[in-house]
Amino acid sequence: MTDIIARPLAGTRPFRLQGALKEAGLAAFVMFALSLALIAVRVEDVPGGLAIRWRPFDVIAAVVLVFLGRLGLAFLRNNRPAPVALASGLFSAVMALLLIVFVSGGGGVSWAQSLLPFSGFVVNVLVLIISLVLTLRAGLMWRRGERADAGTGVGDTMDRLAASVQGVAVYVIPVLLVAAIIFPFLPFADRRILDIAILVVTYVMLGWGLNIVVGLAGLLDLGYVAFYAVGAYAYALLATEMGIGFWLCLPFAGAMAALAGVLLGFPVLRLRGDYLAIVTLGFGEMIRIILLNWYEVTNGPDGISGIPRPTFFGLPFVRSPPEGVESFHSFFGLTYAPVDRIIFLYYVILAMALITNQFTLRIRKLPVGRAWEALREDETASRSLGINPRNTKLTAFGIGAMFGGFAGSFFATRQGFISPESFTFIESAVILAIVVLGGMGSQIGVVLAAVLLIGLPEMFRELQEFRMLAFGAAMVLIMIWRPRGLLAHREPTIRLFEKGAGKR
Amino acid sequence: MLEVTGVETFYGNIQALRGVDVSIQQGEIVTLIGANGAGKSTLLMTICGNPRAASGRIAFEERDITTLPTYEIVRLGIAQSPEGRRIFPRMTVLENLQIGATIAEETYYEEDVQRVFKLFPLLCERQHQRGGTLSGGEQQMLAIGRALMSRPKLLLLDEPSLGLAPRLVAQIFEVIKEINESEGVTIFLVEQNAYHALRLAHRAYVMANGNILLTGTGQELLENDEIRAAYLEGGARKTDVGQSGNA
Numbered sequence: 001m002t003d004i005i006a007r008p009l010a011g012t013r014p015f016r017l018q019g020a021l022k023e024a025g026l027a028a029f030v031m032f033a034l035s036l037a038l039i040a041v042r043v044e045d046v047p048g049g050l051a052i053r054w055r056p057f058d059v060i061a062a063v064v065l066v067f068l069g070r071l072g073l074a075f076l077r078n079n080r081p082a083p084v085a086l087a088s089g090l091f092s093a094v095m096a097l098l099l100i101v102f103v104s105g106g107g108g109v110s111w112a113q114s115l116l117p118f119s120g121f122v123v124n125v126l127v128l129i130i131s132l133v134l135t136l137r138a139g140l141m142w143r144r145g146e147r148a149d150a151g152t153g154v155g156d157t158m159d160r161l162a163a164s165v166q167g168v169a170v171y172v173i174p175v176l177l178v179a180a181i182i183f184p185f186l187p188f189a190d191r192r193i194l195d196i197a198i199l200v201v202t203y204v205m206l207g208w209g210l211n212i213v214v215g216l217a218g219l220l221d222l223g224y225v226a227f228y229a230v231g232a233y234a235y236a237l238l239a240t241e242m243g244i245g246f247w248l249c250l251p252f253a254g255a256m257a258a259l260a261g262v263l264l265g266f267p268v269l270r271l272r273g274d275y276l277a278i279v280t281l282g283f284g285e286m287i288r289i290i291l292l293n294w295y296e297v298t299n300g301p302d303g304i305s306g307i308p309r310p311t312f313f314g315l316p317f318v319r320s321p322p323e324g325v326e327s328f329h330s331f332f333g334l335t336y337a338p339v340d341r342i343i344f345l346y347y348v349i350l351a352m353a354l355i356t357n358q359f360t361l362r363i364r365k366l367p368v369g370r371a372w373e374a375l376r377e378d379e380t381a382s383r384s385l386g387i388n389p390r391n392t393k394l395t396a397f398g399i400g401a402m403f404g405g406f407a408g409s410f411f412a413t414r415q416g417f418i419s420p421e422s423f424t425f426i427e428s429a430v431i432l433a434i435v436v437l438g439g440m441g442s443q444i445g446v447v448l449a450a451v452l453l454i455g456l457p458e459m460f461r462e463l464q465e466f467r468m469l470a471f472g473a474a475m476v477l478i479m480i481w482r483p484r485g486l487l488a489h490r491e492p493t494i495r496l497f498e499k500g501a502g503k504r
Numbered sequence: 505m506l507e508v509t510g511v512e513t514f515y516g517n518i519q520a521l522r523g524v525d526v527s528i529q530q531g532e533i534v535t536l537i538g539a540n541g542a543g544k545s546t547l548l549m550t551i552c553g554n555p556r557a558a559s560g561r562i563a564f565e566e567r568d569i570t571t572l573p574t575y576e577i578v579r580l581g582i583a584q585s586p587e588g589r590r591i592f593p594r595m596t597v598l599e600n601l602q603i604g605a606t607i608a609e610e611t612y613y614e615e616d617v618q619r620v621f622k623l624f625p626l627l628c629e630r631q632h633q634r635g636g637t638l639s640g641g642e643q644q645m646l647a648i649g650r651a652l653m654s655r656p657k658l659l660l661l662d663e664p665s666l667g668l669a670p671r672l673v674a675q676i677f678e679v680i681k682e683i684n685e686s687e688g689v690t691i692f693l694v695e696q697n698a699y700h701a702l703r704l705a706h707r708a709y710v711m712a713n714g715n716i717l718l719t720g721t722g723q724e725l726l727e728n729d730e731i732r733a734a735y736l737e738g739g740a741r742k743t744d745v746g747q748s749g750n751a
């Protein structure tokens with residue numbers, strides 16, 4: 001509330017249309033220059049080779065839309081939301097209508113297609129989304145009569161949203177939890193959706209694990225995938241070489257990863273910030289290269305295949321189990337369904353992720369967790385309060401790595417095959433992005449970010465290269481509006497100190 | 505209780521302390537005054553082992569602590585409210601205090617929080633506010649309170665009055681006196697606010713360019729002409745008093 005009141009009153013600054021037009025013109029020009037390379041030509045496969053197709057209308061559409069969009073923003077900044085809201089609202093409505101006609105006609109409605117500004121379907125959808133966001137912003141501003149500097153309007157809304165998400169967390173979390181638990185039995189949860197859900201939950205777990213290192217202890221770790229790899233290989237090797245089952249291997253794989261974490265921790269204890277990030281990045285690559293070249297043990301680039309699937313207390317998920325072994329479906333008198341195994345995997349990773357989460361929540365309230373946070377805030381001050389920075393950092397690296405290792409074991413047993421290719425730097429980057437976008441240290445933020453960064457791109461796999469474009473755009477937008485992450489909000493670890501509690 | 509003998513400290517090539525001797529007895533309030541850049545903060549930090557003394561000896565209760573790591577020195581019963589307060593900005597007041605209690609026995613925790621809240625009632629009202637959103641004075645109170653949570657025998661305070669309103673300055677000095685008298689904590693107080701500090705302290709040291717220039721009781725130094733000219737008159741509260749104010 002106060003931030004609204006504290007703002008200067010609406011319309012105090014005169015609106016210079018000329019300046020706005022100039023600004024929009026400049027943006028349009030930049031768009032034009034960019035579009036020459038990005039949009040104007042498209043190389044296509046035609047019978048007999050490649051052909052260049054010119055797309056002049058797309059260029060014109062892009063330039064006009066950027067001009068209008070920039071003008072709209074200028075209007076907003078000068079507190080003239082009404083025309084923007086009306087214009088972009090109208091535009092959104094038309095776009096949405098055209099797209100609906102186009103889609104419902106199975107892509108064959110040519111008049112709808114020719115009216116859409118771009119030839120690519122996804123680009124049209126993106127334009128619609130942008131214009132909807134603009135409408136929303138203008139509409140909100142109009143209704144409140146509120147003046148907003150560019151960017152901060154949305155920032156405020158999101159701040160309030162983040163605070164209220166935390167506020168209603170008491171209700172949201174049980175609902176989310178129940179939703180996650182009944183998820184496999186929802187009507188739309190087919191095998192593909194379940195696979196995506198497993199992937200998302202795996203990344204949620206990785207995010208929560210990395211959150212211990214990055215979010216709580218403030219150690220920027222760009223090599224987290226190394227521990228994921230160590231866990232995966234530890235399980236894969238133990239299972240294929242010695243025939244030990246998943247559940248027995250799990251603690252061992254976690255311990256191996258934790259050991260790797262501590263080993264990484266030692267040399268980087270004295271490093272901070274950028275230097276730490278670079279060394280951890282190197283460490284991640286090192287592990288991958290060792291896996292690639294230590295052929296006798298890891299089978300090098302060929303990877304390890306035939307990794308056993310997890311069993312349900314010794315009951316395998318197979319149609320016809322080997323002699324003397326009962327399978328899951330026959331034990332419970334069910335008919336065999338291949339999806340059972342997927343559902344089981346889903347619950348395994350869900351349980352592992354929830355354990356990670358509970359662990360983090362609990363440890364924050366213990367002296368170690370508090371020491372992590374203190375170290376993140378101010379290392380010098382922490383030391384002079386008696387915190388041993390070496391041990392504290394090593395425990396953070398070790399425990400964070402341990403959860404990465406657990407997730408890695410799960411990955412190995414789910415895939416049945418692993419190779420160094422699965423553990424490249426991009427994985428570390430994605431996990432880190434989940435933590436940072438979610439809002440460092442925020443548990444629910446990690447879930448949201450994992451759904452956005454992993455779930456949505458998987459859902460829209462058909463859209464191929466545009467996926468990565470949208471991914472990048474989303475990251476940039478989030479960093480502009482929410483530089484500290486979507487739900488950056490640190491929950492205090494102690495609620496209330498009872499007055500006179502110590503006196504009795 | 506604390507014996508600093510011939511301590512020299514360097515920052516790279518820059519020598520910040522040039523053979524400092526300071527001695528503090530149990531139960532005293534000793535103050536260290538001096539102009540900006542004299543090396544006062546460096547001395548406090550060197551006592552805590554960060555940076556470490558290049559030569560000389562620091563002993564606490566007869567034990568040589570010169571080469572101990574900071575977190576172990578602190579465990580012996582030395583606490584510091586550092587220059588610039590350095591409270592944990594994203595953590596609440598109560599969490600800051602909790603971290604202050606890291607090395608104290610857990611059974612004392614509630615009692616100690618009550619003690620700090622009694623010294624600084626304002627902190628009790630603000631207990632769930634984030635440290636970074638406190639005012640300067642409140643942050644100073646929190647820094648002192650946080651240091652007290654470790655149940656120190658010796659409390660090092662680095663310019664607790666810096667940037668505070670006059671009324672708050674008087675209040676902070678009042679609390680320092682109380683900590684010393686009713687809790688029996690020995691205090692080593694670094695100050696630029698020489699007038700207040702000298703009136704409060706039993707003994708005082710004056711520092712310039714990394715050397716101890718003068719020492720005596722608070723009263724003696726208050727009456728010393730040189731001190732009056734350099735640190736008290738015409739700008740007792742200014743930071744860098746030259747020789748300009750010779751009245």
Ligand SMILES: Nc1ncnc2c1ncn2[C@@H]1O[C@H](COP(=O)(O)OP(=O)(O)O)[C@@H](O)[C@H]1O
Binds near residue numbers: 515539546547
């Ligand atoms: N971290 C540092 N790195 C390099 N030089 C420093 C550092 N801290 C202090 N100094 C230098 O050491 C000298 C003493 O500083 P300081 O102890 O902070 O003085 P005071 O607390 O008396 O104002 C100054 O010349 C200062 O520039």
Ligand SMILES: [Mg+2]
Binds near residue numbers: 544545546587
């Ligand atoms: Mg200083």
